[in-house]
Amino acid sequence: MKHLSIRHYICYSLIVLFWGAVLAGLVYLPDLWKPSGKVLRILTWGNIIDPAYVRSFEKKTGITVAISYYLSNEELQMKLKKTEGKDYDLIVPSDYAVTSLSKLGLLKKLDKERMPFLRNINPLLLNHTFDPQNEYSVPFEWELYGIGFDQRFFKNRTFNASWGSIFEQPHDDYKIIMTNDSIEAIMCATQYLYGPREMFSPREIETVADVLQKQKQWVEAYSSTRAGYYLATGNSPLALTTTAYVWAAKKYASYIDFVLPREGGFITIENFAVPAATQNDDIIYRFMEFMYTMESALHHFHVYSNFPAFFHPDICAQLDEKIRSFLCMTSQDFQKLQFFSSPFSEELVQDIWVSVKA
Amino acid sequence: MDLKKRSAYYKPFFFGVPSLMWQILFFYIPLLCVVVLSFSGPTLFAYFKPFGEAQYIRIIMRSLLLALFNGVVCTVIAYPLAYFLVFKAERLKNLLLFLIILPFWNSFLLHISAWIFVLDRHGVLNNILMWLGMIHEPLHVLNSVTAVCIMMVYFYLPFVVLPLYATLERLEVRLIESSLDLGATWWQTVRKVLIPLTMPGIRSGFFLVFIPSFGEFAIPEFMGGDKEMYVGSVVSRLVLGTQTAGAGAAYTVVSSLALIVVSGGIYWALSRKAISSEL
Amino acid sequence: MRTHNIFARFSNLLFVLLIYAFLYIPLVVLVLFSFNKAQFPAPWNGYTLFWYQELWQSTHVWLAFYTSCVVATSAVVISLLLGIGLMLYCMHSKRVAHLMNLFYVNLVIPEVVLSVGLLSLFALCSIPLGIPTLIISHTVLGVGYVVPILYVRFKSIDQRLIESSLDLGATTTQTFLRIILPLLRPSLVMGGLLVFILSFDDFVLSYFCAGSTAQTLSLYILSMLRSGISPVVNALSAILLLLSSCLVLIFCSLSIRSRLF
Numbered sequence: 013m014k015h016l017s018i019r020h021y022i023c024y025s026l027i028v029l030f031w032g033a034v035l036a037g038l039v040y041l042p043d044l045w046k047p048s049g050k051v052l053r054i055l056t057w058g059n060i061i062d063p064a065y066v067r068s069f070e071k072k073t074g075i076t077v078a079i080s081y082y083l084s085n086e087e088l089q090m091k092l093k094k095t096e097g098k099d100y101d102l103i104v105p106s107d108y109a110v111t112s113l114s115k116l117g118l119l120k121k122l123d124k125e126r127m128p129f130l131r132n133i134n135p136l137l138l139n140h141t142f143d144p145q146n147e148y149s150v151p152f153e154w155e156l157y158g159i160g161f162d163q164r165f166f167k168n169r170t171f172n173a174s175w176g177s178i179f180e181q182p183h184d185d186y187k188i189i190m191t192n193d194s195i196e197a198i199m200c201a202t203q204y205l206y207g208p209r210e211m212f213s214p215r216e217i218e219t220v221a222d223v224l225q226k227q228k229q230w231v232e233a234y235s236s237t238r239a240g241y242y243l244a245t246g247n248s249p250l251a252l253t254t255t256a257y258v259w260a261a262k263k264y265a266s267y268i269d270f271v272l273p274r275e276g277g278f279i280t281i282e283n284f285a286v287p288a289a290t291q292n293d294d295i296i297y298r299f300m301e302f303m304y305t306m307e308s309a310l311h312h313f314h315v316y317s318n319f320p321a322f323f324h325p326d327i328c329a330q331l332d333e334k335i336r337s338f339l340c341m342t343s344q345d346f347q348k349l350q351f352f353s354s355p356f357s358e359e360l361v362q363d364i365w366v367s368v369k370a
Numbered sequence: 371m372d373l374k375k376r377s378a379y380y381k382p383f384f385f386g387v388p389s390l391m392w393q394i395l396f397f398y399i400p401l402l403c404v405v406v407l408s409f410s411g412p413t414l415f416a417y418f419k420p421f422g423e424a425q426y427i428r429i430i431m432r433s434l435l436l437a438l439f440n441g442v443v444c445t446v447i448a449y450p451l452a453y454f455l456v457f458k459a460e461r462l463k464n465l466l467l468f469l470i471i472l473p474f475w476n477s478f479l480l481h482i483s484a485w486i487f488v489l490d491r492h493g494v495l496n497n498i499l500m501w502l503g504m505i506h507e508p509l510h511v512l513n514s515v516t517a518v519c520i521m522m523v524y525f526y527l528p529f530v531v532l533p534l535y536a537t538l539e540r541l542e543v544r545l546i547e548s549s550l551d552l553g554a555t556w557w558q559t560v561r562k563v564l565i566p567l568t569m570p571g572i573r574s575g576f577f578l579v580f581i582p583s584f585g586e587f588a589i590p591e592f593m594g595g596d597k598e599m600y601v602g603s604v605v606s607r608l609v610l611g612t613q614t615a616g617a618g619a620a621y622t623v624v625s626s627l628a629l630i631v632v633s634g635g636i637y638w639a640l641s642r643k644a645i646s647s648e649l
Numbered sequence: 650m651r652t653h654n655i656f657a658r659f660s661n662l663l664f665v666l667l668i669y670a671f672l673y674i675p676l677v678v679l680v681l682f683s684f685n686k687a688q689f690p691a692p693w694n695g696y697t698l699f700w701y702q703e704l705w706q707s708t709h710v711w712l713a714f715y716t717s718c719v720v721a722t723s724a725v726v727i728s729l730l731l732g733i734g735l736m737l738y739c740m741h742s743k744r745v746a747h748l749m750n751l752f753y754v755n756l757v758i759p760e761v762v763l764s765v766g767l768l769s770l771f772a773l774c775s776i777p778l779g780i781p782t783l784i785i786s787h788t789v790l791g792v793g794y795v796v797p798i799l800y801v802r803f804k805s806i807d808q809r810l811i812e813s814s815l816d817l818g819a820t821t822t823q824t825f826l827r828i829i830l831p832l833l834r835p836s837l838v839m840g841g842l843l844v845f846i847l848s849f850d851d852f853v854l855s856y857f858c859a860g861s862t863a864q865t866l867s868l869y870i871l872s873m874l875r876s877g878i879s880p881v882v883n884a885l886s887a888i889l890l891l892l893s894s895c896l897v898l899i900f901c902s903l904s905i906r907s908r909l910f
Binding site: 038039040042051053054055058063064078080081083090091094095096099100 | 709765772776780781857859861864871872
C-alpha cells in the first residue's frame with residue numbers, strides 16, 4: 013500500500029490548479045479581446061427581421077447587428093431567465109410572453125419620447141390586455157390564425173369555414189395539417205367548443221382533451237412551420253395555419269387561400285421589447301426608428317408575408333385586396349379575434365398534449 | 371535524478387487529470403445544476419409520480435423499440451458493408467470509407483429537407499415509381515413510421531460502419547481461413563467464428579447507435595409528422611418550460627434508468643457470444 | 650482473402666452499391682435543386698446560377714460556416730488530446746480503469762438536459778457565451794464518444810508489447826509515444842471523424858450555448874425553417890460537397906500506399 017505523504021497531495025492539488033487556471037484563461041480571456049465598436053444584439057423569431065435589410069443599417073451607422081433566433085416563446089423566457097437578460101439588447105416576444113416577462117422584471121420600460129413612429133402604428137394593435145399602455149412593448153408585426161386551404165380541392169366540394177372542418181372528421185378521404193404548438197391547439201379547440209372564454213371546468217377540460225385525441229386519426233402531420241409547404245405540394249388540402257405561411261406559400265402556389273373561421277380566429281402580435289439589463293439604449297432606439305418605416309414594412313411583408321404594424325394609407329394601396337381586408341379591418345371584426353394566453357397551468361397543458369401524442 | 375523520477379511519477383496524473391476535470395466541471399456539475407434547480411419542491415416523490423402513468427411508460431417503450439430497431443438494422447446493414455470494405459475493396463478502401471462519411475459534412479437539417487422532398491406524396495420517389503409503372507397511386511411514405519425508420523438508418527449508419535471497419539481490419543484472417551479449410555460451410559464460419567471474433571466491434575457499433583437513438587426526437591418530428599412523442603420530445607418540452615423543469619429532470623432519470631437496464635441486458639447477451647482471438 | 654463462390658461476391662457488390670446510392674440520394678437532390686429558380690420546396694422551375702451568386706455575396710452564411718468549422722475542429726482536437734492524456738494515465742495505474750465509467754454516461758443523458766445545465770453553469774459563473782462556450786459544450790459531447798472508443802482499443806492492445814518495450818529500456822513516455830499511440834491511431838482517426846460530424850451537425854447544444862454573437866451553420870439553417878430554406882444553402886452544400894470530395898481525393902492519392910487504418 014503506497015504511503016501518500018502530504019507532499020503528494022500538494023503536488024496533485026498544484027496540478028489541478030494549473031489546469032484550472034488554463035481553463036479559466038480559455039474561458040474568460042477571449043472576452044477581453046472583444047471588438048470595441050457598438051454591437052446591437054437581437055434575439056428574435058425566424059422570420060421577423062431580414063438580415064439582408066439590416067445590412068443597410070449597419071452600413072449607415074457603423075453599428076454591427078448580431079441576430080440570434082429562438083423557436084418558441086418558452087425557450088425565449090427560459091434563456092432570458094437563466095442569463096438574467098444580460099445577453100441581448102432587443103428581443104421580439106409574442107403578446108403573452110410580454111406579460112410573463114414583464115412580471116418577472118426582465119423588461120425595461122420603453123421611452124416613448126424616443127419613439128416618434130408610435131403615431132404610425134395601427135391603433136387596433138395597441139393597448140391590449142397583455143401590455144396596457146404599451147409600457148414594455150411596441151408591436152412590430154402581426155398575423156392571424158385560421159384555416160388555410162387548397163382552392164382546387166374544394167372547388168366542387170362543400171367547404172366549411174369554421175373550426176369544425178378541423179376538429180370534426182372530414183367526410184372525404186383526406187387528412188389535415190394541425191399546428192404543433194400545444195397552446196395554439198388547445199385554444200383553437202376551446203374556441204370551437206365554447207367560444208371566447210378564459211375559465212374552464214374540469215369536465216370541459218376533459219372534453220377538449222377528448223376532441224384533440226379523436227382528431228389525431230385524420231391528422232396528416234402536426235407541423236406549424238411546414239403547413240404552407242404541405243398545402244402547396246398537395247399533401248393535404250386543409251390546414252390550421254397562419255396568414256404568414258399561407259401568403260408565403262402563395263408566392264409559388266396561387267391556389268392556396270386563407271379564411272378566418274366563423275368562431276373568430278386568433279391573432280398574434282410580435283413586439284419589440286428591451287431587456288432590463290441592457291445599456292445600449294441609444295442604438296436600440298436608432299434601430300427601431302430604422303425598422304419602423306414604410307419601406308421596411310413593405311420589404312418585410314414581401315420577404316416574410318407578415319402583416320406590418322406600421323400603418324400608413326399608402327401601404328394599403330400597394331398590397332392586394334385580400335390583404336387589405338385584413339390590414340384595414342374594422343374594430344368590430346377585430347373584437348372577434350382572440351389572443352393566445354395560458355388558460356391552464358403548464359403541467360396541465362403538457363399532460364393534455366402528451367395524452368394526445370403518446 | 372530524483373527530480374526526473376519525481377516528474378515521471380506525476381506525469382501521468384498531469385496529463386490525465388484535465389479530462390477528468392473537464393468531465394466533472396462540464397458534465398456532472400451542469401447535471402447537478404439541473405437537478406438542484408428543478409427539484410426545489412418539498413418531496414422528491416411528487417416529481418416522479420406522474421411518470422407511472424401508462425402514457426409515459428408507453429413513450430419509453432416506443433423509444434426503446436425505435437432504438438432497438440435502428441441498432442439492429444444499422445448493424446445488419448453495416449456488417450456486410452464493412453466486410454466488403456476491408457476484404458474486397460483493395461485499393462479503394464480508404465476512398466470508399468471516406469465516401470460513407472462524406473455526406474455528413476453537410477448539415478443534418480439539409481438532409482432532412484432533402485429526404486422530405488424525396489419521400490413526399492409528389493416527391494422524387496413517387497414520381498420515379500409511377501414513371502416506372504410500378505405503382506398507380508402515390509405511396510404515403512412521408513409523415514409515417516416508415517419515413518422515420520428510413521431517416522434513422524440513413525443518419526446512424528456511419529456510426530456502426532466505422533467501429534466495425536476498425537475491428538474487421540484487425541481480424542486474424544488465418545482463423546477464418548482455417549475454419550473454412552477444416553470443412554465448415556461459409557454460413558457456419560460466419561456464425562461460429564467471424565461474429566464472435568468481431569463481437570467487440572459489433573457491440574460498440576450497436577451501442578453507438580442504440581443509445582443516441584433512444585433520445586432522438588428531431589427525426590420523428592420532421593419525418594413522422596410529430597404524431598407521436600418520444601422520450602426526447604417529452605424531455606425537451608418539460609425541461610424548457612418554466613415550471614416543468616423538475617418534471618423534465620425526473621423523466622430523464624426514469625427513462626435513463628430504463629435505457630441503462632435494457633443496455634446492460636443487451637451487453638450481457640452479446641458478450642456471451644464473444645470470444646477473444648488469443649489462443 | 651480466400652475467394653467465396655461468385656454469387657456471394659456479386660450480391661455483396663450489388664448490396665454495397667445500393668447502400669451508397671441510398672446514402673447519396675438526398676445529396677443529389679440537394680445539388681440538383683441548387684440550380685432551381687424557385688425556392689427549395691417548390692418544384693423545378695428552370696435552371697439558374699443565381700443562388701451561387703447570392704452565396705458568394707452572403708457573408709453571414711460564410712461566417713456561420715467558418716464558425717462551425719472552427720468549433721468542430723477545436724472540439725475534435727481538444728477531445729482527442731483529453732482522450733490521449735487519459736489513456737496515458739490509464740497505462741500507469743490499473744485502478745484508473747474504473748474512472749472510465751464516468752465517461753459512458755455522456756451518451757445516455759439527452760442533449761437538451763445537458764444544454765440547460767451548461768447554460769445554468771455558464772450563467773452562474775458569469776462566463777460570457779460565445780465561441781469558447783460552444784467549443785466547451787461540443788467537446789463534452791465529443792469526449793463521450795472519444796473516450797469509450799479509445800479505451801476499447803486501448804484495452805485490446807497486447808500487454809506483452811508494452812512489457813517488452815519497458816523491459817528493453819524505454820521509459821513509459823517513450824513507450825506511450827512510440828508504441829501505444831501508433832496502435833491507437835485508427836481509433837483516433839475514427840473518433841475524430843465522428844466528433845467532427847457530430848459537432849458540425851449539432852444544433853441542440855449550439856442553440857443554448859452560442860449566445861448572441863456566435864452562429865453556427867446548423868443554427869443558421871434552423872432559423873430558416875420557418876421561412877423555408879433558401880437555395881443559397883443548397884448551393885453551399887453543393888460547394889461543401891465539392892470541397893470535401895477534393896480533400897478526400899487529395900488525401901487518398903497521397904496515402905494510397907500507407908495504411909492509415
